Amino acid sequence: MARQRSMSGTIPSMETTHEELKDNTIIIVLGASGDLAKKKTYPALFNLFRQGFLPRDVKIVGYARTKMDEAEYHKRTTAYIKNPDEDADVASKIEEFKKLTTYVAGDYEDGAAFNKLTEHMEEIESHYQHKECNRLFYLALPPSVFTTVCKNLKEHCYSSKGGINRVIIEKPFGKDLESCRELLSSVKEYWTEDETFRIDHYLGKEMVKNLLVFRFANVSIGSLWDKNSISNVQITFKEPFGTEGRGGYFDEFGIIRDILQNHLLQVLSILTMERPVSFSAEDIRDEKVKVLRAIPPIEQSDTLLGQYVAANGKPGYLDDESVPRNSTCPTFAATTLWIHNPRWEGVPFILKAGKALNEAKVEVRIQFKDVTQGIFKDISRNELVIRLQPSEAIYLKLNAKTPGLYTRAVPTEMDLTYKRRFTDAKIPEAYEALILDALKGDHSNFVRHDELDVAWKIFTPILHWIEGQNGARPRPVNYPYGTRGPKELDAFVEKYGFRRNPGDYVWPITNVSNL
Numbered sequence: 001m002a003r004q005r006s007m008s009g010t011i012p013s014m015e016t017t018h019e020e021l022k023d024n025t026i027i028i029v030l031g032a033s034g035d036l037a038k039k040k041t042y043p044a045l046f047n048l049f050r051q052g053f054l055p056r057d058v059k060i061v062g063y064a065r066t067k068m069d070e071a072e073y074h075k076r077t078t079a080y081i082k083n084p085d086e087d088a089d090v091a092s093k094i095e096e097f098k099k100l101t102t103y104v105a106g107d108y109e110d111g112a113a114f115n116k117l118t119e120h121m122e123e124i125e126s127h128y129q130h131k132e133c134n135r136l137f138y139l140a141l142p143p144s145v146f147t148t149v150c151k152n153l154k155e156h157c158y159s160s161k162g163g164i165n166r167v168i169i170e171k172p173f174g175k176d177l178e179s180c181r182e183l184l185s186s187v188k189e190y191w192t193e194d195e196t197f198r199i200d201h202y203l204g205k206e207m208v209k210n211l212l213v214f215r216f217a218n219v220s221i222g223s224l225w226d227k228n229s230i231s232n233v234q235i236t237f238k239e240p241f242g243t244e245g246r247g248g249y250f251d252e253f254g255i256i257r258d259i260l261q262n263h264l265l266q267v268l269s270i271l272t273m274e275r276p277v278s279f280s281a282e283d284i285r286d287e288k289v290k291v292l293r294a295i296p297p298i299e300q301s302d303t304l305l306g307q308y309v310a311a312n313g314k315p316g317y318l319d320d321e322s323v324p325r326n327s328t329c330p331t332f333a334a335t336t337l338w339i340h341n342p343r344w345e346g347v348p349f350i351l352k353a354g355k356a357l358n359e360a361k362v363e364v365r366i367q368f369k370d371v372t373q374g375i376f377k378d379i380s381r382n383e384l385v386i387r388l389q390p391s392e393a394i395y396l397k398l399n400a401k402t403p404g405l406y407t408r409a410v411p412t413e414m415d416l417t418y419k420r421r422f423t424d425a426k427i428p429e430a431y432e433a434l435i436l437d438a439l440k441g442d443h444s445n446f447v448r449h450d451e452l453d454v455a456w457k458i459f460t461p462i463l464h465w466i467e468g469q470n471g472a473r474p475r476p477v478n479y480p481y482g483t484r485g486p487k488e489l490d491a492f493v494e495k496y497g498f499r500r501n502p503g504d505y506v507w508p509i510t511n512v513s514n515l
């Protein structure tokens, strides 16, 4: 890498035991014509390049079925780079970036096409200084071709001249426990666990990465982190748009597979795991697996399913032409998980996610228990909110004495809003952080095979019930596009002890005269 950063408050064991891909490296993006590549992979590669984090003489090769010339390829791969016109530096870096990237068109099934890709890579590598050339394959592809592509890459494109080969794959990793196991074992026939980097992009988000430091570098937080202090936890994902244009894909998966079983469960595992022995990838992932194994499969009675309907001039889920007319696919789900271990016994963890809701928000809301009755009546509960996006923040809602000649409490907060506290920090996109980790060989923020196994064990029974494998499919309740979700949601969270605090909390400024 061209640039190294020093850290204060260093976390010594965070460095990886794997080799970092420095020089003589090609990054190959398979599915280069697709949405993920265009919107996430290439912009992330560009930002890494711009900041000097890519290997010095890196080249990027796109591969997909679509036939396109270089101009079209470059247009697509740079279309989502932010602020190209406002910033001369960005514009000139885009031109440099284009020079690094080339494209090969080819099928995913056809060995001969992969040989063509290899010839292209060998031509690039012939200009490298060393014989040992590294290849990082990024599969921005639908799961239907994962296995074939992994096989073809191993058989036709694997660098066998002493360089390092790695493959990055994207969710979905199967549709249930059985299909996940099949997928993992077929990929394993060709790629070792060490070579495989399974992305859950939530693990690359700044606030998710911060959870380890926030929890384990603060004695004050650590001592509150259990069933003695915490009443309930909600992990919430809200998107203000529907499946627009993705209905066909979404209907096969539903919101639980799309968000809860991977992204929100990853957040839950880091939030609840015990302190790892070190920050090494295996120590962290061992602790995540351990806590997930203490969670039994979700009960039907701990589930609320919803589907959005047309409202406010916006179409309903079933109005999408790619969605079957009578689909019962949930676009909203709230599920409550229980962790049977001494730290968490009895604390409900509510994972909730929905499309076409009233706002964009991903947050963890930890609600603490009531203070002992006696001197206070109807006092707000403390809440610790970790907002993953938008506008990263951690705030702790506390009671304070109302300033002045009163002795009464007022709800207020201690507020760590990132953009106010770290005014010059650029928060990296999740994909930037993860691609860099894969180049470094650091598996900490990638999903290990046994994490997937336990994750699917928790969700598979409820998914099979939703899909009618044991009887009639449950019908999700309707909610209007642009609202907070099903009207049953408030009663659902209250059932698990969540108490909405009285409405006298005012943010960001409280006028005492109004109290």
Ligand SMILES: NC(=O)C1=CN([C@@H]2O[C@H](COP(=O)(O)OP(=O)(O)OC[C@H]3O[C@@H](n4cnc5c(N)ncnc54)[C@H](OP(=O)(O)O)[C@@H]3O)[C@@H](O)[C@H]2O)C=CC1
Pocket (backbone or CB within 6 Å): 234, 236, 365, 385, 391, 393, 394, 395, 413, 415, 416, 417, 484, 490, 500, 505, 507
């Ligand atoms: N650093 C910062 O940026 C800070 C910002 N704030 C802001 O202060 C405001 C209040 O904060 P906070 O209490 O955390 O957040 P909210 O008031 O938005 O939400 C609190 C809880 O109540 C639920 N809720 C929201 N609206 C309703 C409703 N109409 N009926 C029933 N339940 C509801 C929410 O659920 P659900 O999400 O599912 O709708 C959530 O669980 C927010 O706008 C917040 O962004 C506060 C402190 C710091």
Ligand SMILES: O=C1O[C@H](COP(=O)(O)O)[C@@H](O)[C@H](O)[C@H]1O
Pocket (backbone or CB within 6 Å): 201, 239, 258, 259, 362
């Ligand atoms: O994996 C997915 O995540 C996105 C949301 O990602 P975010 O980083 O914007 O929060 C979601 O829209 C998509 O449906 C899902 O497949």
